[in-house]
Amino acid sequence: MTLLQLVQAACGEMGISRPNAVASSTDPQIIQLYALMNKVGGDIITNENWEGLTKEYRFDTEVISLTGDMTSDSAVITGLSSTTGIAALTFMATGENIPADTYVSSVDSSTQVTLSNPVTDTESGVSITFTQTKYSLPSDFDRMVHRTQWDKTNHWELMGPKSAQEWQYLKGGIVATGPRIRYRILGGYLQIWPPAAESQLGFEYVSNAWVTGSNGTAKTEFSDDADTCIFRDRTMICGAKFEFYNIKGFDTTSLSRDYYMQVQKEMAMDHSAPTLSLSSSNAPMFINSGSIPDSGYGS
Numbered sequence: 001m002t003l004l005q006l007v008q009a010a011c012g013e014m015g016i017s018r019p020n021a022v023a024s025s026t027d028p029q030i031i032q033l034y035a036l037m038n039k040v041g042g043d044i045i046t047n048e049n050w051e052g053l054t055k056e057y058r059f060d061t062e063v064i065s066l067t068g069d070m071t072s073d074s075a076v077i078t079g080l081s082s083t084t085g086i087a088a089l090t091f092m093a094t095g096e097n098i099p100a101d102t103y104v105s106s107v108d109s110s111t112q113v114t115l116s117n118p119v120t121d122t123e124s125g126v127s128i129t130f131t132q133t134k135y136s137l138p139s140d141f142d143r144m145v146h147r148t149q150w151d152k153t154n155h156w157e158l159m160g161p162k163s164a165q166e167w168q169y170l171k172g173g174i175v176a177t178g179p180r181i182r183y184r185i186l187g188g189y190l191q192i193w194p195p196a197a198e199s200q201l202g203f204e205y206v207s208n209a210w211v212t213g214s215n216g217t218a219k220t221e222f223s224d225d226a227d228t229c230i231f232r233d234r235t236m237i238c239g240a241k242f243e244f245y246n247i248k249g250f251d252t253t254s255l256s257r258d259y260y261m262q263v264q265k266e267m268a269m270d271h272s273a274p275t276l277s278l279s280s281s282n283a284p285m286f287i288n289s290g291s292i293p294d295s296g297y298g299s
Contacts, residue, residue, distance in 0.1 A: 001233045004225040007033050009233070010240045022225050033240055036247070038221040040239030041229055045210050048267045049145055052230040053210060055138070058152065058202035061192070062091075062132040070097060072122045075105070075115040079124070083107050090134040092195050097121040101171045104130065131195035137188065140218060142208035144185070151181055153199035158183045158192075167193070231266065238262045 001009065008018040010033060019030045045053060064086060069079035077093070091104045093115055102117040149158035160183040162170065167184050170193050181201070182193045192201070209218035214226035222229070229236065239262075242255040 001228065001236075002225060003034075003037065003222045003227045006037060006233060006236050006240070010237050010244070013237070014241060014244065023223060024225075032247070033244060034222070036240050036243040037236060039243060040236055041210050041221065041231065044231055044235065044239070044263065045142065045206070045208065047263060048270060049206050050210075050230065051270055053142075053207045054145060054204055055140075055207055056202060056204050057138050058200055059135060060200050061196045061198055063196075063198045064091075064130040066128055066130065067125045068128050069124045070119040070122065070126060072097075072120065073118045075118045076108075076112065077115060077119075077128065078112045080111045080113065080128075083110055083113055086113060086130050087132070088113075090132055090189070091130045092133045093128055093130055094195055095128040096126055097123060098128070129195070133193065133195055134187070134189040134191050137185070137190055138205060138207075140207040140209040140220075142206045145204040145206060148202075148204035149183060150202055151196075151199055152202050154179075156180055158201065158203075160184055170194075232262075235259075235262045235266050 004019070004022050007022045007030065011018045011030075016029060019025055019027060022030055022034050025031060025034070062085065066080050066082075068077040070077055086104055086107055088104050088106050093102050093104060093113075097119045098115070099117045099120070102115050104113050105116045106114045108114055144161070147157070149160065150156070151158060156179075158181050162182050162184045167182075167186070170182060178194070181196050184191050184193075207218070208220050210231065211219040211222055211227050211229045213219055213224060219227065238255070238259040242252055242259040245252045245255050
């Protein structure tokens with residue numbers, strides 16, 4: 001159903017005059033039902049990692065290797081062949097005489113950048129690696145799906161999300177590197193540590209765009225009478241009725257039960273479930289401690 005049809009159905013069940021328009025209506029009750037429809041959808045998306053809203057996202061890490069000139073106790077790096085592709089505050093600089101956890105504070109010109117920390121020695125033509133460690137999240141990002149974060153190139157699961165305390169230990173501690181990438185969402189970015197070599201990273205996330213416009217555009221709420229949403233019509237109608245009665249101060253006992261049961265049914269039907277067996281499982285198909293000799297393996 002469209003937004004208009006959903007509101008018309010809810011009005012019909014509550015004995016309210018059915019509107020000919022919703023988004024442009026000036027009727028206070030229709031305006032309220034319009035807002036409550038958006039509230040219901042916004043609430044439901046937090047209940048489950050809905051299959052219709054779950055997406056996969058992949059991106060390539062950015063690494064730029066250059067040579068430049070540095071002066072002791074100065075944060076300015078000069079003599080770079082090109083600063084194209086380097087962005088301030090999202091790229092980290094690593095190399096000889098550059099302290100740990102040093103970011104590019106500003107890109108001053110096509111040959112010069114300023115770092116967040118001064119270097120510790122004077123050098124000319126020294127190798128410097130600029131690595132992007134802060135990556136923008138998808139525009140419709142709502143939340144991560146747990147344990148779907150992988151380094152696709154090296155076939156490693158990313159380690160995280162790290163807590164604030166772990167993150168600062170990694171970036172400021174004496175031993176803070178390793179082959180595995182750690183991650184954390186901080187400041188609206190997906191941040192990784194340590195600075196990674198060129199590789200493809202990926203994860204699944206839940207989108208906040210639960211509404212679809214008549215032209216196929218994904219939206220975060222209803223804004224037109226022709227809009228539809230991914231949730232079942234009955235769930236939205238029950239939710240709108242419950243919220244309408246609740247905000248008016250009416251008895252919501254039966255409406256609350258209907259809405260709760262409808263949401264639970266939709267959650268149960270949204271995901272497929274594995275077939276479980278009560279019989280003993282088959283032997284593992286991979287090599288393990290039960291399928292190799294005590295000694296002489298491989299001889």
